[in-house]
């Protein structure tokens with residue numbers, strides 16, 4: 001099955017945009033500035049190819065074959081994501097997509113004269129002779145009604161490039177290069193799963209070599225010609241496309257800045273994007289015009305028109321959205337300094353962008369530029385600012401903005417943001433206080449209010465408050481709202497009432513993935529695995545494909561190798577095996593079952609890793625030296641370990657008796673990563689010393705270095721160590737602390753008795769049992785358990801000895817003489 005189905009859509013932009021652009025373009029072209037400014041015929045062709053396309057489209061006509069094609073070469077190594085991005089470019093900008101590889105494979109499939117030769121070449125990862133490929137491309141271009149052409153995966157060599165220029169008689173207008181690390185490309189190609197003869201590890205290696213040797217010179221050539229746009233091809237498909245978009249947007253959004261990919265250009269595009277979000281195109285047009293007019297008056301934020309880099313040897317570059325945002329904010333600061341009045345829309349749009357990019361630093365800068373009265377008066381701007389602060393955890397600043405708003409009771413939006421901010425920070429009481437305050441102040445909640453309030457109810461685990469919110473849900477008419485019901489189901493489950501959670505779940509008429517996942521997770525959390533499986537099955541029966549959330553939930557919930565293997569097979573067939581949460585869960589399950597080969601293989605090839613991935617592989621190797629290697633790799637990969645990582649790695653050191661390494665890591669945690677040790681870390685350290693028999697060091701750590709009182713895990717680790725190494729004095733101290741902290745835990749008494757008993761101090765066993773302890777009955781009970789266990793152990797031992805004797809006697813009688821001798825010789 002071939003990969004790409006190129007859309008033949010020729011629309012470059014939406015019709016409303018095109019009419020606007022059409023107008024501006026016409027006026028731009030008639031404006032002498034463009035003709036005067038040394039623009040060559042070639043440049044004109046680029047313009048023409050785009051503009052005429054747009055205007056023709058507006059008139060209902062599609063491009064003509066006489067028109068000069070606008071050619072984009074899409075380059076990058078195998079698996080860099082060229083084809084994937086081309087599909088998005090076609091969808092968004094209406095290009096004709098020609099994949100050189102697909103054209104060649106079509107020849108193979110059609111068994112043409114060149115088919116066999118092409119197959120052999122592709123199998124070897126080599127390059128098909130230029131004239132064959134160029135002829136195929138030429139045919140496609142000539143027969144295309146669309147003159148905007150994307151040529152994907154070509155030219156692959158300088159020879160290819162020269163042949164193209166010679167035969168087609170043109171150069172590309174733009175060259176996109178998807179820059180991707182080799183390891184990543186290999187992973188992607190191996191998981192492409194399209195049955196291609198060349199997607200195997202041997203051919204991939206060859207293709208990579210060919211790419212490096214032959215394709216990179218082509219890329220360099222276009223870089224020198226100022227035509228290359230390098231895209232960082234690591235990230236999600238959408239993130240990558242966000243880098244591609246501005247390259248093509250330059251031809252769409254502002255004729256004055258065509259191909260002028262300067263930071264300011266991006267900034268402008270970005271601002272338009274943000275401000276137009278969710279608004280009518282008309283508004284966007286007005287805004288664009290306004291911006292254009294402004295650009296004539298002031299420096300901000302438009303650059304002066306200058307020769308296009310597509311024509312001169314200027315090396316354009318693409319930016320990340322964050323860089324673009326940075327540039328706009330800088331322009332904004334400069335403009336404000338010059339006393340220029342900034343349009344309200346710009347503030348609103350920038351705050352929206354800061355929110356989307358989670359960029360609190362830029363948000364704070366923008367905040368400082370907004371006049372105070374405007375901020376108080378304009379609910380739109382203050383609500384966006386508040387939401388930004390709240391979502392980034394700056395809850396006090398958010399609350400301050402909220403307090404200063406003149407009309408905060410007009411809508412639930414600012415309330416929702418603040419409730420959400422508190423709930424996210426775990427300040428559930430504050431979140432709920434705000435929820436109830438809303439009612440007092442007569443603010444109508446909306447469907448977004450309830451899920452936030454319910455999250456807070458779940459957080460404090462108070463079902464009564466949850467039920468009160470449930471009543472409000474019904475009273476306010478949201479009782480059938482699936483979005484709200486999902487949150488209710490989750491709340492009941494988290495508050496421990498799984499039956500009510502199920503009832504709410506059953507009442508959702510149109511269940512979505514969130515409903516199914518929420519019920520599934522709830523059952524798993526309650527240990528109701530049978531019910532969880534039933535929900536999983538129900539989900540499939542209802543036609544829902546379990547998504548990565550459901551799959552990883554089941555994988556981690558069941559932790560069964562058999563289920564993991566089945567699910568692994570299933571995800572492979574669905575092509576989602578490299579989804580981050582799925583592969584993380586698989587790594588963990590395989591490691592838990594000591595299937596280290598599978599776990600390491602998956603880990604090695606996973607396309608992206610997050611902290612969970614590293615934690616999974618490290619804790620999976622909790623008894624192996626390899627964990628330390630993973631830790632080093634993690635550090636050198638630039639991922640910062642978190643508290644969980646340190647718990648995992650310190651446990652590894654404890655298991656392996658690596659005291660020095662453990663100590664170093666413990667100090668590294670605070671010094672390098674500014675992570676304050678928690679109770680778990682101290683428990684790991686006590687365990688580390690304890691297992692190594694360094695009881696005094698363990699004890700000193702607790703009494704001298706801990707910043708807070710040790711809890712049961714820490715004292716428990718010490719007591720265990722004392723029982724293993726027979727340290728009665730410190731064991732007694734640990735036990736005394738434990739008796740206070742968890743008087744009901746019989747295990748502590750048992751351990752202490754064991755320590756006494758091993759030390760031959762049976763009188764202390766008696767003394768403990770009859771001593772003036774805070775809880776005599778408990779200790780007495782423990783003593784009985786201890787003795788019973790001892791007795792039982794004794795009985796089992798005795799039975800064991802008797803059985804062995806029996807087998808010796810009767811076994812020898814039954815066995816032949818030779819076998820008997822063999823056994824005797826071996827001392828049995």
Ligand SMILES: Nc1ncnc2c1ncn2[C@@H]1O[C@H](COP(=O)(O)OP(=O)(O)O)[C@@H](O)[C@H]1O
Nearest residue numbers: 078079080081082083084188191192235236237
């Ligand atoms: N950004 C991405 N992250 C992860 N996988 C990707 C990404 N882009 C593409 N892929 C996957 O990688 C494989 C190769 O992508 P493809 O577009 O066919 O590459 P190319 O055309 O460069 O050879 C495909 O299976 C595709 O689904």
Ligand SMILES: O=c1ccn([C@@H]2O[C@H](COP(=O)(O)OP(=O)(O)O)[C@@H](O)[C@H]2O)c(=O)[nH]1
Nearest residue numbers: 078079100101122125126127128133153154
């Ligand atoms: O212009 C081209 C394009 C492709 N190929 C051959 O087709 C294979 C697959 O190319 P494609 O672009 O489909 O895949 P990718 O290299 O992106 O994995 C290459 O390895 C080459 O053998 C070629 O010879 N000339």
